[in-house]
Amino acid sequence: QVQLQESGPGLVKPSQTLSLTCTVSGASISSGDNYWTWIRQPPGKGLEWIGYIYYSGTTYSIPSLKSRVTISVDTSKNQFSLKLSSVSAADTAVYYCARVATGNWFDPWGQGILVTVSS
Amino acid sequence: EIVMTQSPATLSVSPGERATLSCRASQSVSSNLAWYQQKPGQAPRLLIYGASTRATGIPARFSGSGSGTEFTLTISSLQSEDFAVYYCQQYNNWVTFGQGTKLEIK
Secondary structure, eight states: OOOOEESOSSEEOTTSSSSEEEEEEEOOGGOSEEEEEEEOOTSSSEEEEEEEEOSSSSSEEEEETTTEEEEEETTTEEEEEEEEESGGGGGOOEEEEEEOOOOEEEEEEEOOOEEEEEO | OOOOEESSSSSEOOTTTTTEEEEEEEOOOOEEEEEEEOOTSSEEEEEEETTHHHHHOOTTTTEEETTTTTOOOOEEOOOOOGGEEEEEOOOOOOEEEOOOEEEEOO
C-alpha cells in the first residue's frame, strides 16, 4: 500500500529555513496519478493546509505562506520537499505530507514530524 | 477563503450511543467534503469523502450526510476506539479544515 514518511531536522532556529522531505513508497510520483501535499498542525491546534505539487513541478501554496514556501519534487527519488523560510515560533508544528486523492481529499498521510522553532 | 465551522467543540457521549457531529461551510462546497479522525500522537485518517462515501476499511457505523453548507458525521454506536478528534475538510475551493470536534467518553 502507499506509505509516506517525513524526514528533516526537528529543531530550526528563528529566521532560518525549515526543510523537510517526504518519501513515497508504494506509488510513483512520476505516474502523474496524484498531486502531493503538505499540511501542518501547531501543538494542540487544528490542521492548516500548506500547498501541493504535481510531478511536473506545478505547485500551489496558500496565500498566507506563499512568500515563504517552496515545494519541490524529485521524481528520481520519489520524494517531494517543503522549504519554509524566515521561520518564527509560530511555525512550530507537526508537519504532515499526504497524497491528494482524485477528488482532492488527502489519503494516506505520513506519520508527521514535529518541527520546533527555537534558538 | 471558505471557513469551515464545526460544532460542538467537545462532545461527550457514552459508549454504545450515537454521536452526531456538525460541520458548516461559509459558502456552498457542493458535496466536496471529507471527514478525518485523529487520535493522540497519530496522523489524521480519512473516514468519509464526497460528503457520504466511506473510505476503504472504514466501519459502517460511520456515516456522512449533507451538501451545500451543512454536513453531518454520525457514528451510530460508539466503540472505545472512536473517541478522538474529528475534522471536516472542504476541497471545493482549494482546501480548508474545520477546527475540530473532540469526541470524549461520557
